[in-house]
Amino acid sequence: MSKTNASNTLLLRRQLAELTKHPVEGFSAGLVDDDNLYEWEILIIGPHDTLYEGGFFKARLSFPPEFPLLPPKMRFITPMWHPNIYADGTVCVSILHAPGDDQYGYEDAGERWMPVHTVESILVSVISLLSSDTPNLDSPANVDAAKEVRTDLAGYRKKVRKLVRRSAEEAYD
Template sequence: MSGTAPAGNALLLKRQLNELRKHPVEGFSAGLKDESNLYEWEIIIIGPADTLYEGGFLRAELIFPPEYPLLPPKMKFITPMWHPNVYEDGGVCISILHAPGTDEWGYEDAGERWLPVHTIESILLSVISLLSSDTPNLDSPANVDAAKQVREDIKGYRKKVRRLVRESAEAAFD
């Protein structure tokens, strides 16, 4: 894949990786899955304090398209997640990861969507913010069942999330 992308894209990814290695950001770690491929990253988000995710080690991946930074990467949790804005397969549904332009459904302004100025850091901070929110966005849920549970059984929702977080912490030390 990296052979088809312009060299500037790889340089941008390499620069962002080096920046994160030199100046780690609290709340997550990011690195390459394979040192020979700058387009596939592995991520660990440390569950934010004072949230349902506190104590969790949430594994994810970022896959960058050859057109990066003109198009956003795809982010997917490897750790099982239960959240209205995370698809059942782990795919993350947040505005800044949606392709630039106008939202055909009218949920997002163009300014909320992907812009080439976004970095790996801004993406991950947005995801951490999503997980830190007491009230997930239920307007256009990626996981309808999780959204329904938030509306109808918030105690059950919180219990399920905490169980998954506990399992993620146990798996991190296996």
């Protein structure tokens, strides 16, 4: 193992230990496989007083070998309907975008990934995304969901609530 990989795994091990010792309200995190520190399974509990309240949303965090210089990828396994979550479940938030300037001009470099970010700061950012009454529609990851927010907000909310109910039922199976 290279020196870089050793420090990366140490950093990931530390963050996992910290989250295990001092859980943060709203989510839990663990390894998919005890032998692989680069794949985490996440459970996000739908934030109180939001469309997602009562839901249990499973996701994966996949860390690149270059972590923390490059951000992990986050993908929901639980079906999601949100303008900032791709149809395949991949989360689109600034904090998970590679460092540097945004070629499309939507984000400042300061909003994007920085090595000081932690798993906790990523998950707090995703919970904030789900908590927002008004999703970011400027550059949607899911164009159909964004269109529905604009043209049929009641239909959008109904679809989200249905997914939330299904996620809660599956959590208890």
